[in-house]
């Protein structure tokens with residue numbers, strides 16, 4: 212009698228090899244605020260290391276990424292530089308707010324109007340179900356324009372305290388502030404890294420491996436998170452969730 216007839220199945224090697232490959236955690240950070248406050252320049256400064264000579268109004272969204280090594284873990288920050296102008300936002304808005312891990316609100320310290328718009332941008336986030344447990348920070352940009360400052364630090368600080376967000380004042384333009392821009396995003400990265408919400412390290416399994424976890428695409432950050440918490444709690448053999456962002 213053959214093995215199969217005895218009830219034993221021979222399993223092809225491809226399905227048994229646990230090809231586990233550690234992947235970088237990717238954190239999606241949206242950068243929002245009025246047009247012209249310097250969102251493109253800040254993200255460019257952090258990801259590219261320089262201040263762009265010339266920028267044009269962002270249409271829809273631009274992406275910039277930077278890999279970081281934090282405490283021996285490679286992570287990637289994916290910055291979504293969003294359009295400040297309403298007419299360039301319309302078609303993309305749904306995409307901005309999907310599976311966001313952190314929000315950076317930017318205003319221009321020389322334009323009171325851009326600071327006064329912050330409640331509008333906060334409301335936008337709330338409307339799209341970005342809960343307050345997602346790290347949010349406020350950046351007052353263009354501090355190099357010292358003689359044109361219109362938004363006083365104390366007022367900005369009071370606003371941020373009220374909304375429970377840290378405030379950073381900096382300049383994407385001023386070369387001496389380069390380290391500061393870096394520090395702002397790296398601080399955020401540390402915060403994200405320490406929050407083990409949905410972004411457990413993911414593993415790549417061979418196709419057909421029964422241990423391969425489900426991959427879900429969902430529109431809601433909240434439901435993604437609760438799914439992931441449930442799945443990692445109930446699936447002993449799947450060491451991390453494989454949510455796709």
Ligand SMILES: Nc1nc2c(ncn2[C@@H]2O[C@H](COP(=O)(O)OP(=O)(O)OP(=O)(O)O)[C@@H](O)[C@H]2O)c(=O)[nH]1
Pocket residue numbers: 244245246247248249250251252253264266267268269270293294295296352353354355356381382383384385
């Ligand atoms: N002085 C000074 N100018 C800056 C700074 N950051 C940006 N700018 C200038 O501000 C203008 C707008 O910068 P962007 O980065 O394109 O602004 P944005 O917020 O991305 O604008 P949208 O794409 O329309 O939403 C450009 O002329 C930049 O050169 C800064 O730190 N200091």
